[in-house]
Amino acid sequence: MPPILPPKDGYLFLDRTKFAASFAADVYLESSSFMADSQVPWGVDALAGTVSEPAWKPKPSYYLVATEDKMIPPPAQRAMAGRAKAQMMEVPGSHAVYVSKPAEVAEIIEKAAGSSH
Helix, strand or coil: CCCECCCECCEECECHHHHHHHHCCCCCHHHHHHHHHCCCCEEHHHHHCCCCCCCCCCCCCEEEEECCCCCCCHHHHHHHHHHCCCEEEEECCCCCHHHHCHHHHHHHHHHHHCCCC
16 A cells, blocks of 8 residues: 555645655665655645546557555556557656656657657
């Protein structure tokens, strides 16, 4: 389970003491500590949000599965990517894969940007 603390004034944070292990396990400790300290709270109301017309239905989609993610389990990521019929790429990485594997993240962004669909 992700270490989400109980809501405070309608906002959620991750437990700072468990942040590195759950969110950024493959990021240098100094960086993951900074990330934990600089978290931006996210509203509980965001969990109940609805999308009327998902962009992935009419447009091509791409998904980078972080295979060591402890926030969103990789099987759930694969299911979401499959539902969107996304071109999928897998990388061993945490939820903070954009920090730990920037070249791989850039690669899938470049593929998406070059898509002619």
